[in-house]
Each structure stands twice: as C-alpha cells, then as structure tokens.
Amino acid sequence: MTILEQFTPDVEVYSIDEAFLQFKGFNNHDFTAYGTQIRQRILKWTGIPTCVGVAPTKSLSKVANKIARKFPKDTKGVYVIDSEEKRIKALKWMNIESVWGIGRGFQKKLKAKGCNKAIDFVNLPDAWVRKNFGSTGFKLKKDLEGIPQLQLDEPTTKRAIATTRSFDYTYDDINYIKERISTFAAICAEKLRKQGSSCYMVYVTLQSDKHKKNLEQHRASRVVTLPYPTDSSLVISSEAVRVATQMFKEGIKYKRAGVIVMGLVPTDNQQLQMFDNENPKHKPLMRTIDRLNKKYADNKIKLGNQDLQRTWKMRQERLSPRYTTNINEIIVVK
Structure with missing residues (x-):
C-alpha cells in the first residue's frame, strides 16, 4: 500500500489486497496511462499482478475494476469510465449480484422487481429505492449514476x-x-x-x-x-x-x-x-x-516460555520478495 501513496496521498486500504485512491486536482489527466504506471510499478516492486479501475465514484470504480479483470487482453488490466457512454455500457454489462454493496437480501428484492443488471437498479425511481433500501441503497444508486456519495474512509485504530x-x-x-x-x-x-x-x-x-x-x-x-x-x-x-x-x-x-x-x-x-x-x-x-x-528480523528476541528453535510461519507460497528490507533477498546483478 506504500507504493500507492506515491501516486496520491488519499488512499483507503479496503482489504489486504484492495484499495481506493482519490485523485484530487488531477484535471485532464490520462488515467489509462497513470493506471498502467501504477500496475507496472506494483508488479516490478512486489511481483503481484493487479488491475486498476478508474471512475468518478467508488462504486463505478469497482465496476471498472471488474471489467479490467474480466477482459485483460482488451484492457491491459486498466479500465477507465470517463464518459456517460462508458458508464451506461458498463452498467448494462454488470450483473446485479456483482454490484459492490448489494447483498443477498437486496438481490432478492431487486430480481423480484425485474432488475437483473446494474442499469436496471439505476433506472428505478429514487423514492422506491429509498423506501425499500433506505439511505444506504439510495446512496449506492446515486454513486452508480456518477454522483459521488461514498467518501474514502479515514484510517481507524483497531478495536481488537x-x-x-x-x-x-x-x-x-x-x-x-x-x-x-x-x-x-x-x-x-x-x-x-x-x-x-x-x-x-x-x-x-x-x-x-x-x-x-x-x-x-x-x-x-x-x-x-x-x-x-x-x-x-x-x-x-x-x-x-x-x-x-x-x-x-x-x-x-x-x-x-x-x-x-x-x-x-x-x-x-x-x-x-x-x-x-x-x-x-x-x-x-x-x-x-x-x-x-x-x-x-525473524524475531530473534523471544520470551522465555517461547521455543527458540521453533519458528512459526504462515504458509506463504506467493510471498513477495523483500528486496529492500531483507539483505538475504536483495537482487543480485551478474
């Protein structure tokens, strides 16, 4: 995630392998090229392949990311929703059950209403969505319309x-x-x-x-x-x-x-x-x-009731090389 902060200071770590980035003041920017640069740097520095989705809102960026992952040959791992035409086309392609924020309960109600694609949900009347799904569903609808409703979450201290x-x-x-x-x-x-x-x-x-x-x-x-x-x-x-x-x-x-x-x-x-x-x-x-x-490194100093001979490690079969933090894994040039 530190790599991402080199591209913008506004980063929300959403999960262990996913993050939202906000690009304030990046007017008239080539986000396809910028997204490609992000992908290439992450791959070069960590060895982890990624996909980048760029859009005006968080919900639409998730849609864009899914398209980038679904069609890697066409998108080269980066997809940008930067026009109304692209937004509509993406929502027509996206199944309702794949929309970020729509759980099983929402799905049942929406499918009963005849909503099978994301565009069907967006085309529902605002009043009906607010009545049946509350403010959360209403904000999601507006976010998919391209009107930002969901802001980046501030990092919080863990409660446990x-x-x-x-x-x-x-x-x-x-x-x-x-x-x-x-x-x-x-x-x-x-x-x-x-x-x-x-x-x-x-x-x-x-x-x-x-x-x-x-x-x-x-x-x-x-x-x-x-x-x-x-x-x-x-x-x-x-x-x-x-x-x-x-x-x-x-x-x-x-x-x-x-x-x-x-x-x-x-x-x-x-x-x-x-x-x-x-x-x-x-x-x-x-x-x-x-x-x-x-x-x-490797926790050399342990408590007296810990086994000094036993090292407890998770099964990390795809652990990224630690080129910059572990002398034993530094890159060797011949």
Missing part, C-alpha cells in the same frame, strides 16, 4: 487484535499449547505497540480438530480482565498462558488456538491506577525488544 492459527498437526501436550499461546500473545502485544495501543482484556481460545469426529471434541474460550491497560508481551503472555492452562483438558488433541486482545486504549492517554500499575521496567524493555527484532 487477534492472532489465531491452526496447528500443522493435532497436539495433546500442554507444554506445546502453552508455547503456542505465549507466541500468539507476544504477536498481539507487538501489534499493540505498533499502533500505540494498550489492552484491558485478553481472550484465549482452544479447539480440537472438529473434522475428526472419531476423536473427543473440546472447545473452550475465556476472557480475563487485566488490572491495568498494558502493551507488555510479558504481562499479556503470562495471563494468556495461565488461562490456557486452566482450559486445557487432558487427552484432547488440539488443532487450533488463538489470542485476542480487546478493550484497547491509546497508550499515551492511560490513567494511573490507585493500587495496581505496570512494572516501569516493562516499557523500555519492550522498546528494546522491538528495536532489536526490527534490526535483525
């Missing part, structure tokens, strides 16, 4: 941070479970510090393999409230492991576990507690750990 994983195998060893929970808690704590938050609550979950019906099943979860908000890996990990140990059931083969930190507050705005306060040594210690892990 989760780290949940399925294990490679099933395990009935309490020590393995405790190590995994400790690692998940440490990951959550690191994410807390990155966004400048602390948590009041820690949620822990354990689950057996639900697909193996021949084995005894067990699923448990529990929330613990902390006496003070914290971003310390030591505190969060300790509480998470304690709760997991209480929930653990002998003889159960566990397949999945997770830790979620909740009740987030800005770290800088914490109030001092009357009786319980965090160990003042924790914050400088966490800063040191974060700095060293960032410098040497």
Whole structure:
C-alpha cells in the first residue's frame, strides 16, 4: 500500500489486497496511462499482478475494476469510465449480484422487481429505492449514476487484535499449547505497540480438530480482565498462558488456538491506577525488544516460555520478495 501513496496521498486500504485512491486536482489527466504506471510499478516492486479501475465514484470504480479483470487482453488490466457512454455500457454489462454493496437480501428484492443488471437498479425511481433500501441503497444508486456519495474512509485504530492459527498437526501436550499461546500473545502485544495501543482484556481460545469426529471434541474460550491497560508481551503472555492452562483438558488433541486482545486504549492517554500499575521496567524493555527484532528480523528476541528453535510461519507460497528490507533477498546483478 506504500507504493500507492506515491501516486496520491488519499488512499483507503479496503482489504489486504484492495484499495481506493482519490485523485484530487488531477484535471485532464490520462488515467489509462497513470493506471498502467501504477500496475507496472506494483508488479516490478512486489511481483503481484493487479488491475486498476478508474471512475468518478467508488462504486463505478469497482465496476471498472471488474471489467479490467474480466477482459485483460482488451484492457491491459486498466479500465477507465470517463464518459456517460462508458458508464451506461458498463452498467448494462454488470450483473446485479456483482454490484459492490448489494447483498443477498437486496438481490432478492431487486430480481423480484425485474432488475437483473446494474442499469436496471439505476433506472428505478429514487423514492422506491429509498423506501425499500433506505439511505444506504439510495446512496449506492446515486454513486452508480456518477454522483459521488461514498467518501474514502479515514484510517481507524483497531478495536481488537487477534492472532489465531491452526496447528500443522493435532497436539495433546500442554507444554506445546502453552508455547503456542505465549507466541500468539507476544504477536498481539507487538501489534499493540505498533499502533500505540494498550489492552484491558485478553481472550484465549482452544479447539480440537472438529473434522475428526472419531476423536473427543473440546472447545473452550475465556476472557480475563487485566488490572491495568498494558502493551507488555510479558504481562499479556503470562495471563494468556495461565488461562490456557486452566482450559486445557487432558487427552484432547488440539488443532487450533488463538489470542485476542480487546478493550484497547491509546497508550499515551492511560490513567494511573490507585493500587495496581505496570512494572516501569516493562516499557523500555519492550522498546528494546522491538528495536532489536526490527534490526535483525525473524524475531530473534523471544520470551522465555517461547521455543527458540521453533519458528512459526504462515504458509506463504506467493510471498513477495523483500528486496529492500531483507539483505538475504536483495537482487543480485551478474
């Protein structure tokens, strides 16, 4: 997403692989060429192929993007809706169920009304749309008409941070479970510090393999409230492991576990507690750990109850090369 910010400062990260860009003041700009430039830079720097849809509104840009993906040979991965003729043609092509923002409930009502294409929805009377779909549906209709209604969302701080994983195998060893929970808690704590938050609550979950019906099943979860908000890996990990140990059931083969930190507050705005306060040594210690892990990568510094020999990695078969951040992956020119 950092690459996109080189083309415009107005970027809304919509999902892990999708974003909206707003081009203010780009009058009389060749957006086909600009979109091509965006695609080429992303492909060159990350190796990820993308498609770009450009239009006057968010909803229409989604339509344009779908056309770019559907017809790569004709569009070269970039499609721009920059005229009324193109807008009408695109809406006539787009099926109603593929329109961004129209869920199953909307689809049933619209198809009962004879709306099978996006253009059919746009041609409905405003009053009928507002009555049946409220302001949300009305704004979507106007957005598809080319009248901007949906603005870019401002980035917000997460209200909860989760780290949940399925294990490679099933395990009935309490020590393995405790190590995994400790690692998940440490990951959550690191994410807390990155966004400048602390948590009041820690949620822990354990689950057996639900697909193996021949084995005894067990699923448990529990929330613990902390006496003070914290971003310390030591505190969060300790509480998470304690709760997991209480929930653990002998003889159960566990397949999945997770830790979620909740009740987030800005770290800088914490109030001092009357009786319980965090160990003042924790914050400088966490800063040191974060700095060293960032410098040497791969989380070299771990908690004492984490397995130093085990590295927990997701299956990332299409991970982009880290040319600029990992010395081992730097491009070699011969």
